[in-house]
Amino acid sequence: MIDLKIAIVFFSATDVTRTYAKDIQEELHNRGCKAQLINVTTYASRQESLPVDDFDGFIFGFPVFGDFAPSVINEWLPMLDGKGKKCATFFTYGARTTGYAHFHTKLLLEEAGFRVQFTAEFLGRHSFNVAGWRVLPHRPDERDFVVAREFAALAIERFASDTSEVFRLQKPFRYDQTLELMKQQQKSAERGWTHPVRAIEECQMCRLCETECPTQAFDADTGLSDPLTCIKCMHCIYICPDKALKVDERMKDAYNGFLNDCHLTEEMMDAKMSKIITEARQAAF
Ligand SMILES: Cc1cc2nc3c(=O)[nH]c(=O)nc-3n(C[C@H](O)[C@H](O)[C@H](O)COP(=O)(O)O)c2cc1C
Structure with missing residues (x-):
């Protein structure tokens, strides 16, 4: 029996990434490892230090937001000290693309002192489904969980091995230009109409929208x-017990534009498969 202690560190706004994290945790337990979930979705949770010394290996699971891991995660990773610990990453995505997430997150983790062994991408319903989109409403399903369990098995094998994998990813097409563009967009004052607001009076003021917001962006008093x-990220809409929050109706209408722009149909999206990536490849565009 392999006696490994593994941390599964995840961000999850609408529970897709958390569902995979829990499934991987269960498989690690079934295979005799200790596995602990560390949820870094809220702002407060990322202020605590990561107990790197307590674990033999780390699994980092993040959703893809605009071709990268969430910006708050990209800002948080450089503050960690990986102390040479082995890790693996997985990304959940809503059928469009994982974009630059594998490559960029790997760079950040390596700069922080982790040794990245492999990565994976798992399909899931789109966060914007809470606003009327219909991307993969029934994923993850058994097809995806089979791959997630293989991911857990590979993590044990790689983390227990005395040697470290040389795991390379090719720099994706237009990575430098896109990174620069992303940074400029984040600084820009014009961020569109897609941020949630309180829409109805029936609110018990539990303040979860405020306390659970990953970026401290929501003000429960003003709504x-x-x-x-x-x-x-749609976290506030997803968790609101009163269903009091919403985004502008234009978000729902943007669904058909998303399908057209990405040249996707609902059948094409459902045909996509989750996968483990263990060797260099060009990012899928
Ligand atoms: C702001 C935002 C941007 C997104 N960008 C992408 C993307 O670039 N590619 C993609 O396939 N899915 C994209 N998605 C969908 C999420 O990656 C997907 O739904 C993910 O599984 C959500 O995970 P979570 O519920 O754990 O937060 C985006 C979602 C949001 C909220």
Whole structure:
């Protein structure tokens, strides 16, 4: 029996990434490892230090937001000290693309002192489904969980091995230009109309929208989110017990534009498969 202690560190706004994290945790337990979930979705949770010394290996699971891991995660990773610990990453995505997420996150983790062994991408319903989109409403399903369990098995094998994998990813096409563009967009004052607001009077003021917001963007008193800091992750809408929050109706209407722009149909999206990536490849565009 392999006696490994593994941390599964994840961000999850609408529970897709958390569902995979829990499934991987269960598989690690079934295979005799200790596995602990560390949820870094809220702002407060990322202020605590990561107990790197307590674990033999780390699994980092993040959703893809606009071709990268969430911006708050990209800002948080450089503050960690990986102390040479082995890790693996997985990304959940809503059928469009994982974009630059594998490559960029790997760079950040390596700069922070982790040794990245492999990565994976798992399909899931789109966060914007809470606003009327219909991307993969039934994923993850058994097809995806089979791959997630293989991912857990590979993590044990790689983390227990005395040698470290040389795992390279090719720099994706237009990575430098896109990174620069992303940084400029984050600084820009114009962030669109897709940030949630409170829409109805029936609110018991539990303040979860405010306390659970990944970026401290929501103000429960005014019922407004700050368009500059809101990352449109939909977490507040998803967790509101009163269903009191919503985004502008234009978000729902944007669904057909998304399908057209990405040249996707609902059948094409459902045909996509989750996968483990263990060797260099060009990012899928
Ligand atoms: C702001 C934002 C941007 C997104 N960008 C992408 C993307 O670039 N590619 C993609 O396939 N899915 C994209 N998605 C969908 C999420 O990656 C997907 O739904 C993910 O599984 C959500 O995970 P979570 O519920 O754990 O937060 C985006 C979602 C949001 C909220």
